[in-house]
Amino acid sequence: MTSSPLPESGAPLAHFVSTAPFDPYALKEMTPAQIRVNSASQLRLMWWKFKRHKLALASGIFLAVLYLMILVSEFLAPYNLHSRNVDFIHAPPQGIHLFHDGTFVGPFVYGREMTLDMDTLRRVYTEKPDDIEPLRFFCSGDPYRFWGLFDASTHFVCPAKDGQFFLLGTDRLGRDVLSRIIYGARISLTIGLLGITVSFILGIVIGGLAGYHGGIFDLVAQRIIEVLQSIPSIPLWMALAAIMPVTWSPILIYLGITLILGLLDWTGLARAVRSKLLSLREEDYVLAAQLMGAKSSRIIGRHLVPGFMSHLIATATISIPGMILGETALSFLGLGLRPPITSWGILLTEARSVSVIAFYPWLLFPTIPVILVILAFNFLGDGLRDAADPYK
Amino acid sequence: AARRLEPDFLVPLMNAGKLPTAAGRLPKNPRVVDLAAMGRDVGKYGGTARMLIGSAKDIRLMTICGYARLVGYDDKLDLSADILESYEHVDEKVFTFKIRAGHRWSDGRLFTAEDFRYCWEDVILDENLRKGGLPTDLLVDGKPPRFEVIDELTVRYSWDGPNPDFLPRLAAPQPLTIVMPAHYMQQFHQKYQNANRLAGLMKEQRTKSWVDLHIKMSRSYRPENPELPTLDPWRNTTKPPAEQFVFERNPYFHRVDQNGTQLPYIDRFLLNVSSSSIITAKACTGESDLQATGIDFADYAFLKDAEKRYPVKVGLWKATRGSKIALLPNLNYGDETWRGLLQDARFRRALSLAIDREEINKVVFYGLARPSSDTILPDSPLYKPEYAAAWSSHDPDAANRLLDELGLQNRDSDGIRLLPDGREAQIVVETAGESTLDTDVLELITDHWRKIGISLFIRTSQRDVFRSRTMGGQIMMTMWPGLENGVPTRDMNPSQLAPTTDDQLQWPVWGMHYLSNGQKGHAPEVAEAARLVELLKSWYHARTPEERTDIWGEMLAIYTDQVFSIGIVNQTLQPILRSAHMRNVPERGLYGFDPTCYLGVYMPDTFWYGEDIA
């Protein structure tokens, strides 16, 4: 009996017996952290895992803030959605300054003057170096009707009295781009998600049933998918836009059409779900669940779809831009949202000529929130994916 | 100086003996264009002009801008003979046309009275070809003219009553067709072609009947048939469908400059089909040598900027429309209450007064247009300032008063007026929404009208359904360009001011009534509109110029005072882009379809390339 089980290389093995105390009933004692983990629910575990993904967490918080912001757009926007300033048409963005001539003044902008160059017919804005227009905060500005409920006029930030403050410039009617972006968030961040939800529910349910049951169910579902996929959205929009009643408000029409698009958009997902399930359903754990007497809905929902979660999350996050910008293509053809409603997509369609890119590039600012939101959703999706990943 | 009288372009053909020299190609008595008198320079031959068009159908621009007509307007809008050597008429009843001797079609065949005869007897009077009967323009009191061939080069049309419209119709952008290349067209005519050959041709052209074949092969307005002989300065050589249409000079064109050089100067026009959205961008990168369509005033700054980088020049012409855009209240609207209001002049006047035209002008037109009602421009000899001023000032108070007077004094909590039956006063304006201009202006008007308690909703739809829906009373108001011809002379037909056709969106049903001779639609129930119809009828019979002037005046007064259409601004500017090397393109001009035919009356055949030819 030796103290190490390992002899010299090549030497014959001696009999080694561990001398450590041995108690077959001994249990490893657990740290409090382990106990906490052991008694947590699966959701809680996921949340903990999610939290470890800093970027996802940040994205989540960013989106949460954004969604909170759309509740108070009226307050946050320095101007109203339709406030026009005919003296500041196509005004470029304005910088915020803190110091004037080396002295601290607080946030302010320099006043500007517009002259029309009659030769080229361009509006030229010159800063007046001694016209200091300090910004006001929690101030009274354009009156608005908060969510259409009560009148108010308090804004987070407003220009100086009789001054102007166009952080992101103005458009061709002299409307503040920043304010329009803030208002546009309302539509862009909400309605499209509705469409995604509808199409996801349909896609997963129909694709799931077709893939799981196969046979005649699959056959019918596939034919429906074929038919729907064969009808491009643009002619459909054209037809729908033509027959929608005039008296409906634009938002209602848009909502309706988004829903209809959602109702038509599920096919791609359904096919992906179906084909994945066609192979997943052959797995033993599905059989195990069947033998336990689980219903199809449970098998699809608890066993199959989770195995497919990463794909679903990726697809969902990737469809978000489509939904946010969904109306741009339509607006481009003159079928989309109409004033007085606006969205980021609409704002972008307003910048639809090369001259905008050459002369008024700030009209492309709405792409920035779009990019941010899309990135945030994607990173959030990454975090969710990882949280649901058992191997992590 | 020894001027070259033959374009290089034609020399190879002449050398090959396929083409005679200039003397052999020109009529004995060509039309001499006195460039000096027009303040232009004599040019030289050569060059290709590129032009961008939004769709293949736009090749008709060449017919419009080429502007070779039997009789045509000059840039002062005076009528004179163009293709014809001369014309004369007796009391506008008997018209005698004299053809230029030796004038040839573009294929070299002589242009004679036979071509008129063929068109009259074998086409217009042919029952198969003209199932619907004669074109209304050729009827006076429902009766066609008598047509006579006086000699080889002289023809005559005579009516019992006066037809003051006849010559203007021949000079119109889309002219009345009374002449066709008989030698060419006969091969497609049942009467002249044996059935076998005809069937073969039909098969070749994939038409179902010889009538279709004849119609297809004879289209001259949209010159899709490269074979069709023409009298225009350039003839199409490309068969559609195509992305690029090549127009080449017509070697037999009948105009010469004062030195006797045959026009046109420019050899070829290349028409490239582009989507309308990038025409501006392309024009700005020097890809067009002459561009007026597809570019808009809003792009002026961008176009102007291109001057720095590319050899192009941009000029601004004055648009001839009565109003750049106007609101047309549908007096035949289906809803009883609304119709009542819309037919009430006070209501229309209130709407008009409420609009702040200065603001619109400033925002959209850099203040360069002129606020005005929908009426004629000062460039017209018939113009009076009061027409433009009628109800076009910004006076919301007066507007409010008018509306109160009308019994719309009740308002809801949002300050929107209530109709007598309790509904909100919401006006839905339909627009084709093709440019942001319409929607921008409407957005501004929405605000203006809110101040008088009227709410405005914008609905964009395809413009092709406007006509039938307006007819059906489903559209309340449309946004549409104002009066077509803003620079009329007393000799031009004032029908645009009266309900005369079904495509006038303010009164299509009444227009239909007139158009169908009372068969369809119904007569105007508004007295002033009915009066306009009467005045129009009396214009036809007016004998003296003064009489016509008076009629025009009264019609214009009624039209503007009644605010049958709500004009916004007119005299807007149209950018005209041209290659910097191109000469003789006027700096200023009137731009419009009718009557100036876009560039037509300014004679693009006299444009030429200076310096090194591109």
Add this chain to the structure above:
Amino acid sequence: MMRYILWRIAAMIPTLLIISALIFTIIELPPGDYFESYISELQAQGEGVDMQEIEELRAQYGFDKPPILRYFHWVGGMLTGDFGYSFEYQLPVNEVVGDRLWLTILVSFCTILVTWLVAFPIGIYSATHQYSWGDYGLTFLGLLGIAIPNFTLALILMYFANIWFGISIGHLMDQKFLGEPMSWEKAKSILEHLWIPVIIVGTAGTAGMIRRLRANLLDELQKQYVVTARAKGLHPFRALIKYPLRMSLNFFVADIGSILPQIISGAEITAIVLSLETTGPMLIKALQSQDMYLAGSFLMFLAFLTVIGMLISDIALAFLDPRIRLQGGSAK
């Protein structure tokens, strides 16, 4: 399997019939017809129309008859290879499409190719280098592509390509080559212009593909059989290509049926903005002007592609994953 394929091909007939009826309805749905829009277009320019002639045309093309008759006429025509008549071009539909079809195929083919060439390596890279700078950077680029609407991207690219490289605005070739026969110069010009639409149309699909591939790969990378492959000494990259990638192809294969139609219709707006000589703008225009036979036959063509694509996709799926039983129910 053979049986299944035959059965599927048979099932295509009723499917296509249903689709044709739907397409016909959609095209008929907007009020008015081609002639209405023709008239109003002329009027918008201030031109007059000869209503008489229009009425004649209407009668000639059966627009005075009930739609159902026209439908049967159309479907019957298509079966005999007659796709109807384009009013707009005043030519039979087959002749109108002409060159555009080839250019469309060229653009679509390049787009698909580029999408795959870009998406696969990047997707694989992102999955194997999860949360590396490369992963973040490429993800960002990809997402940028879909975050910017196609037409904006088109305008931007077109503008800068002109400013920087002097490439003429829009179109698939320089103006001077329009209508010319094919030549070396023309081909070069086409290539010069091609990358812009390819990038624009490709970006959206690329990003989606990258993200989904990445997600699927991440799932598969952990599977035991990948470990087995590694234990055999297979290079991790080759192992990835052979095992997880093939597994992840499932979603991709499921989608191939709709790739072509999607790209063709996704390119419509881009093609309009760039004024490409492809079928997209023609289709949109035909729809807008209600040039119904042109639009209808075109949509049917897309539908046909879709249906065929679905069949191919199903067969490919069965090849890809031997466990998949297309025929049967859930019992083995």
Add this chain to the structure above:
Amino acid sequence: MNSGADLLRIEQLGIAFKMMGGQLEAVRNASLRVLPGKVTALVGESGSGKSVISQAVMGILPNTASATGRILFCDPENPGNPIDILSLPRDGKAIRDLRGRRLGKIFQEPMTSLSPLHTIGNQVGEALRIHEPVSKAETRDRVEEMLGLVGFANPARTREMYPFELSGGMRQRTMIAMALICRPSLLIADEPTTALDVTIQAQILQLLRELQAKLNMAMLLITHDLGVVANVADEVVVIYRGEIMEAGPVETIFRRPAHPYLKGLMAAVPHFDMKPGERLKALREIPVNADTLIGKRKQERQGPEILLSVRNVIKTYGTRKSSWFGKNTAAGVRAVDDVSFDVRRGECLGIVGESGCGKSTLSKIVMRAVTPDSGSVTYFDRDGKAIDVLSSEGNDLKTLRTKIQMVFQDPVSSLSPRMTIQNILSEPLEIHDRGSAQERKEKVLRLVQAIGLDQSALNRYPHSFSGGQRQRIGIARALALGPDLMICDEPVSALDVSVQAQILNLLKDLQKELGLTYFFISHNLAVVDYMADRIAVMCGGRIVELAPRETLMRSPVHPYTKALLAAVPFPDLDRPLDFAAVQACGATGTASWAAQFRADNDDNALAAADLGGGHIVLARRNADVRELQP
């Protein structure tokens, strides 16, 4: 035989897994070695870290693991230059060059270790293609040769098949073929024979020995079967909870076990000489209260005697290749061939048989997971109601699903990879709406404890368990609903003898107290002997012999049964297996059978002959019963 330096030296190996809430130290301070040409057996409790060690040797630990210590591999190709595997870059060229070529590994769980999308031939030949410049044809030949060596009757056909078309044992043999194809110098075999019947097991062991002798191949053998250890190992290392307890030459270990754990292990081995009613001596006894565990009253054995009756069941699998062109069953495999038997209430019916003879298929037919071509399966309820298993619907089906439960042969793939153990175990309860959420939670905890895991297992996902642990989870899940009939397909194959004893005792207790009925498939004849009341022997899709346990064990009639019994390895150095005597005697080896048991290509030649006393044997119709008697 060359016994130079150690081929593999593992020094002070420590392996820990990062987990939520801390680390899990799977291996601590483990040191062991393998001599060239020799076999070192690593035995130990389930979950003690054996597989993890083997993964570390291959350099394929999961990302979440971290290892310390040294693993020195001294390649005979490059002697005197030991490589520390742990220090090689992960998946770098150096380690890749070793893997597959010099180091072969047989994975514990063959199903999941094979890709479902690639054919057997493709996967087996892959290592060859990576490491050796071979042509296509050569690869094919070598693959076929290897497949033949591991006991496939028709290698050419097997090469074209997909893993899911194979039985558990066949997949395991595929793994073996895969590991051996490049003739590695060190083979790491993680439970290489658990899914094989004893005859094939003997054949494989024989093969390994030959390779050892011929190529001087060394082997790190991880196994629970002390019989195998006794027969092939040179040195034995005993590991318990990640620490080495005892090590020494095989002689020492078997003759003079010193550590209490090893002693306990030896004592827990089931053997054929157990008295009826004798319990296995598990290292740990976990007292189980059947009532609270299953939550059901002790029940009298009531109702009809027969619980399940299977009649003339036939199942033929078509192969995938043929399915491309219509249904072509002729080319298929007859997995179950006209099988009839009854299961009596409260008994344990053991099934043994050749690997690939259709046991799993049969059990799946009984569960209605596979539809047979013909035949019937009837279940008799406690109140005598007969339910046709194959066609029941609605309520009947629901009853069946609670009354019959199954333990899958392949534990990994039968557990949803994305559910925690907590969810997996409470799922059957949720499906059938048993108890409140809290009650379910408690019940799950009791189940987990009953199978020898602790609470910390609840929130982990299946992949993070050892093979044996997963197997136990499968058992716990089957128990959750308190079924009447449990179909256990190799339920304890991955368990070491002591845990196996624990589980078998648990099953026995439940049988006694609740009257549970078992349908028990196993290759371990000692286990079957311990558990079963009657035993059926299957071969080639048919039941060749069915008899009460005693009878079958003492006086087997069928040549296949006899061969089986002869091939059992004993954990006793004095009773070595006579490898020479073990011949291929399964469905492929029928030729050596006595004439009255051979069908000789006549489908209808054989019928069940009753020898009395419930002893039935499959023999020629015309055979005389007495002739058959031993």
